[in-house]
Amino acid sequence: xxxxxxxxxxxxxxxSTVAKAVxxxxxxxxxxxxxxxxxxxxxxxxxxxxxxxxxxxKELLDQIQVSLDYDDSGVQQVFLNKENVTxxxxxxEVGKMASAISAYPFxxxxxxxxxxxxxxxxxVIMDGRDIGTxxxxxxxxxxxxxxxxxxxxxxxxxxxxxxxxxxxxxxVALDIRQRDESDMTRAIAPLRQAEDAVYxxxxxxxxxxxxxxxxxxxxKAN
Ligand code: C5P
Numbered sequence: 180x181x182x183x184x185x186x187x188x189x190x191x192x193x194x195s196t197v198a199k200a201v202x203x204x205x206x207x208x209x210x211x212x213x214x215x216x217x218x219x220x221x222x223x224x225x226x227x228x229x230x231x232x233x234x235x236x237k238e239l240l241d242q243i244q245v246s247l248d249y250d251d252s253g254v255q256q257v258f259l260n261k262e263n264v265t266x267x268x269x270x271x272e273v274g275k276m277a278s279a280i281s282a283y284p285f286x287x288x289x290x291x292x293x294x295x296x297x298x299x300x301x302x303v304i305m306d307g308r309d310i311g312t313x314x315x316x317x318x319x320x321x322x323x324x325x326x327x328x329x330x331x332x333x334x335x336x337x338x339x340x341x342x343x344x345x346x347x348x349x350x351v352a353l354d355i356r357q358r359d360e361s362d363m364t365r366a367i368a369p370l371r372q373a374e375d376a377v378y379x380x381x382x383x384x385x386x387x388x389x390x391x392x393x394x395x396x397x398x399k400a401n
Pocket of ligand 1: 190277279281358
């Protein structure tokens with residue numbers, strides 16, 4: 180059994196950036212579970228299946244295999260039926276579809292075994308929405324990483340501007356609010372802070388400060 184760090188929190192809180200950095204410092208494997216949902220989402224988008232077509236989605240799940248591997252620099256690569264789809268997963272459309280289909284219990288069930296087995300075999304820092312509450316309830320360190328809607332929207336907006344993509348701060352904030360709403364209110368495995376998770380609000384912290392806070396928590400928990 181490896182040492183497990185569970186990080187949950189809403190979209191745009193900076194989970195993946197800090198989890199990646201902490202994993203590198205500790206020599207842990209970083210597992211981005213959102214990317215697994217995104218890989219499933221990509222499959223359905225390619226088939227022009229709507230998120231509301233639950234029966235079709237349920238039926239087709241058997242035809243999908245999601246697996247992970249790590250490149251030489253330790254960066255997670257996601258495979259959809261053996262095709263490396265990592266570079267296609269960050270698109271907005273894919274995130275929206277991932278959020279919609281992740282509300283189906285059979286979709287969550289599909290990924291649960293893979294997520295748990297990764298944590299069983301290695302030291303991992305795993306991020307998502309239900310890691311501390313559902314996937315790794317016994318993780319010795321759980322963190323609920325969040326930030327105000329305004330702070331998250333500003334970060335996302337700056338990121339898009341840097342990439343040269345057109346966006347308005349209002350639209351980005353609205354998207355974030357909608358994603359929060361659907362992730363927090365779904366019936367199965369909604370996003371919420373585990374009782375034994377440490378609440379970390381990053382609104383006024385920069386990335387190195389968040390990384391340092393997590394390193395300190397790890398020292399204490401270890
Ligand atoms: O974290 P990321 O934005 O890549 O996740 C995409 C979507 O996948 C989230 O909005 C959420 O609905 C879903 N998700 C989930 N459980 C996880 C990780 C992601 O439901 N453990």
